[in-house]
Amino acid sequence: MHISKLIIFSLLIFNISFSQTDNHLKITRINSPVNIDGKINEQEWLNVKPVKMVMFLPTFNQAPTEQTEVRLVYDDEFLYVAANLNDQSPDKIQITSNKRDAWNLSNDIFGIMIDTFNDKENGLCFYTNPAGSRWDFTVYNDASGGFPVNISWNTFWEVESSIDENGWNVEMRIPLNSLRFNENEGKVTMGIIPWRWIARKNESSIYPAIPNKWGWWSQIKPSQAKEIVLEGVQSKNPLYIAPYISGGLSNDNDLNDAETKYVRDNNFKSDIGLDIKYGITSNLTMDLTINTDFAQVEADDQQINLTRFSLFFPEKRLFFQERAAIFDFQFGGPNRLFYSRRIGLDDEGIQVPIIGGARLIGRIGQWDLGFLDMQTSKSDSLPSENFGVLRLRRQVINDNSFVGALLTNRYGKNGDLNSAVGIDGIFRVSEDDYFSVSMAHTYETDAGNEIGTLDQMRFLTFWEKRRFDGFNYELSYSFEGENYRPGMGFSTREDYSRIGGDLGYGWIMDEKSWLQRHNVSVNYAAYQRNSDKSIETAESELEWNIIWKNGFNGSFSVQMNYEDITDTLEFSDDAEIIPGSYDFYNFSAGLESPSGELIGANTGFTIGRFYDGTQLSFGIEPRWNISADFSLGLGYEFNKLDFSKRNQDFTAHILRLRSSLSLSTSLSLSGFVQYNSAANLSITNARLRYNPAEGNDLYIVYNEDFNSKRRRELPYLPRFNNRTLLLKYTYTFVN
Template sequence: MNILLAFTFALLFQVAPQTVDKKSPINIQRLSSPVTIDGIPDEPAWQEIKPFPMQVYQPVYGGEMSNRTVIKVTYDDKYLYIAGELYDSEPENIVANTLYRNRYSGDETFAIILDSFNDNETAKWFFVTPTGVRVDQQISNDSEGGNSFNRDWNTHWDAAAEITEDGWFAEIRIPFSSLGFREVNNEVIMGLITYRWDARRAERHIFPDIAPEWSRGFTKPSQAQKVRFTGIEYEKPVYITPYLLGGFEQSNLLNTSGDAYQTGTDYVTEAGLDIKYPITGNMNLDLTLNTDFAQVEADEAQINLNRTPLFFPEKRQFFQERSDIFDFNLGGNNALFYSRRIGLEQGQQVRILGGLRLAGRTGKWDVGVLNMQTDRLNSIDQPAENFGVYRMKQNIINQNSHAGGMVTNRLGFDGSYNIGTGFDLLYNYTRNHFLDFKTATTFDNRTGSNLFDQSIFRVNLLKRSSTGFYYDFSFIRSGDQYLPEIGFNSRFDYTQLNLELAYGYFNDPESSIRIVNPSLEGSAFLRNEDQSIESINIEQSWEIELKNDTEFELAGGLWYEDLRLPLIFSDNATVETGSYTFYGAEASYQMSNSRQVRTSISGQARTFYDGYQYSFTFSPAWNASKHFEISADAELNYLSFPDRDQTEYLHLFRVRSIAALNTHLSLQVLSQYNHLARQVGTNARFRYNFSEGHDFWVVYSEVSNRELNRITPTLPRFENRTVLIKYTYTFY
């Protein structure tokens, strides 16, 4: 009743929304008296804060709101506070699927995006769901490209939410020390975007007014409202996080005579330390000693039907903070720096003895320094190594342009070395049109001294948009001695041409279709040695998004591949050297994530080299309650080469179960079955989060075999098994 009276009073005496120009900074009101972060913004101090004028972003830009949204922002010396009054005429139907930390399952969300460095390119994204689940991630490259979101980043902040008979309400409190910022003349200017996502109606209310000209326009730092804070007393909290680890690892290996498997057990007792120290408001120093990532989620298995290597994203927390500074993308997943080269070698973990990372901004420069020392790995005769990454870049010409450089090193204690150098320029020459130029050169003890052959060049011309006509053209030339040993390179000694032409248009407000994006894309890879064609791909696709957040895609493609080495998928499926032309079509359908029971489906049929490929993917998910979610992926691939009487089934099955008693106590189990290898991989992670930075983990991992008698000697039931217990506590 008190809550109802408070909101009735607020409705009667509500302060009028602000009217703003997002290019001119607006002053954020200071908090006049304390508030409690309990999810209900009913304190008198909140009633004094002017709400932002909200705009409907989707499904119909500028349309009418189904329910009222009130969002307010305030601050004091230490914290930024955000309150949301998210009214709903049917509160019993509010989508609140999960209690699992950092998990988004299509829930309603209340969010704030902060370009705290005011660089119009990077931001930190915080949102909370009706169950009080907090999710945080980083944005880079102005939300452009597939690698612009880092969902594995975490920081310190608080939030609470409450569902009432009027809708749901939320409060967020973020320490300024978790944001980082630049202070000039006692003023701090940041970019701010805040929104409410009504999942049931696929409706987004946003501030400031951002037109949906880009696929993720509501997350673009360059479109944020400039806001001003004064008199922030920046603190320098030192976060000291020691850990204790114990457990055992078991492996089954062939005995010396090779006629049976023998089980070996290694007991593990470890301790380590992480220290985080903010040198200034926008520069952090992180130190790590005897680093361990036992609690990191296992990789999802992949099937490779291409001639290029698989790419796996980085999930280890130490490498997440300001990872955008260390980004030096060279097209696709290719990069001068790929952090998974550190501490992982040929699928095995390498002990990281320690290291440091310095990242942030000084003056007009973004600066990143990373140095890590690994131990020797005797099982594959890998020497101890030192890894270094040194990055600088600065805004030039205008707010969306920058130039910079990078140096990397990988130095082995056996005398081996690999050094990379790079220069990049991003130039926003008019409105949404960009020139992106990058070049990198590597120096390796195994190669000669021909700088041209040791280098890669990339020129990219593009229009950043998803409405109207837009394009993306790139040219890449990579030499045969370009060897980024601390980076990722999917091909060697090639020239690539790529062109995408697309057009996006919104349908009438009365239509059930929100936006349609037809596109035509083509790419060609040439061998540098003789300029012969290695690969060509041409694809025409139609992407259709409905106003209920359902998506469809239809595509047809033509491929040409010239193989100089056989392509081996399994013992029963190979492709011999030669030239092949093949074609096919695919379709996909994805339901709205807001549904309690939902799925995505895709299928592909095509000729495939001198045979055929049929693929089908089915990914259902069910949120039985906010305490339990189960999802699955079935990836079915059938290869047939009838002229050579070869067939193969390359299937993957994945089941993920998530249980959460509350936002502190949770269990996640990921099980994966590889049909070709006849193996099941299981990774279970139990977590009790006492408070932010204070965690207890129990981790169980196992790779087990199926059909044990298929080879001689008989396979063991399990290949390896690990049980670990980890405890961390952060002092600050």
């Protein structure tokens, strides 16, 4: 008790008001709507003073090489954004995609991040290119961490672009109904960050002048946004009703009851369903879904697992991605208390039908709220189940400090019950220092379920300095009990304690240097078994990361590893690691070409010892943005393990081919073909999308799983496991 009081007292002592003290940016209210045509010639724009953009990359706070003028106005229903993006060489403006949501830094880009709740933590981003393509996504955790954005979020808004002899121009019309906000006495305060990217120059400019000491994501960091105030804006209660209809053919090859041959089953599938979205208040939204369908979702990337732990796959289903950050409750790495892929997918990644569900997301008073309840049907491997999640979170002490709680409940019709409750907090204790703590307790049918016992708990405490230049560091400790079972979460290990730390130093170079920034760091982590206090894993690494001003990125690292395994680790029928203790080391390097180039590649390799053998892993991802209509991407991974002393080896290849054909901003065709030699499997996913307006979608989807070595089993495997051709149409009615 004394320790907890001391922590709270220390946080209060270090509490500093980190909010911006600058005056709000004054936004003009207009009385007549702006015609959105990509030509900024209306008087409403000419009467507005543009904001002053400054260079972010390659050298911060320099004058941009091209002039950019950004203006904002609003009325009762919309926020309007206009940008004059001058270019002295308009013939060199780059357009490499017409496709909706085809985020690609080889395009010239303009966009704006809006912190609609002004919570200094979350934001909505609206971006476009000279073709008028729409890209929208969310940012969370104040743009901190590995990839703090959700690129699959979509909402209703309009944009038009045009190119002339002076450069290109953008007009955006964003419905206030799409933003969700806090209204206080007729006033709404938001934060904004306009952003421009010139691909061929690897140059970006922003407003306000945000330093790049937090790395690339500084450019959309909500805590650094410029505040604006909208007056006389009233909350609306929009209603979106989106029914869908789908149908198609499927061929499945299943082993017969006698297990003597595979029998093809041909089926015609048809389905209907409904999604409803209702804005209860200006900052609270409810979603209802009936017979939820994910026919248009892209296949998971194939992976080669060289560890003894389960692979983590990211969520790709749009329903679970939308505003997913509110449910975020992490314990480091992929470990988390809530993992949405537990709903509607079994452990093999096979879809389980979802009968329906409800979601409530937004803010009530000072509390951020997330509620989710979903019901699934019975499948071959799982009973019919109900999944419930409740998340509460609020600011404390200062703009970037939060406390919260998460509750999950998974109940099967067979009587199995798994529940979890967690509390967490993140506290900004100085300008760049953050202290985090997370704790969870699980309850399960037939378990002891003794409240407060460490056996069913997980705990993490974490201190970090969030900045790139100068000294930066991380220190963490985590614990997981023997009977901790998050039925709706993800955990790689069981019954262990971990201590880890990183210490680094970074340099941001001046305008005379050919480097933009680089840093050196030393990283260490040790995992201890709780049962006997023995070391299970120890990892240490010396790493150097470099970013050049021309856009190249490089990394070099030396890793030293210790592993003590108690069970045989199998990679194939011909290669395994026997139980024992192993010390080994390896070297890794990677290089990424400038993202703004039309042709480029990312590549990397690892070479060195691997347990009692050797490892050579190599990967390359070339890309070719042929035109605004067509792009091509290739991925190849090679893994070679050699255990010559035991006359064993393992070789695996993964090949990925992605292509995208954009016939217009509303019609696109994408293809994704993968080959995994370890699984002897080829997977094809092709999608035709027609999207004439937001919420109006027609998909034609083709999927196939193809066996590459049919004679490896008896009876011989079929040429394909399953093949599906589906059509899905969704139309959204807006009230």
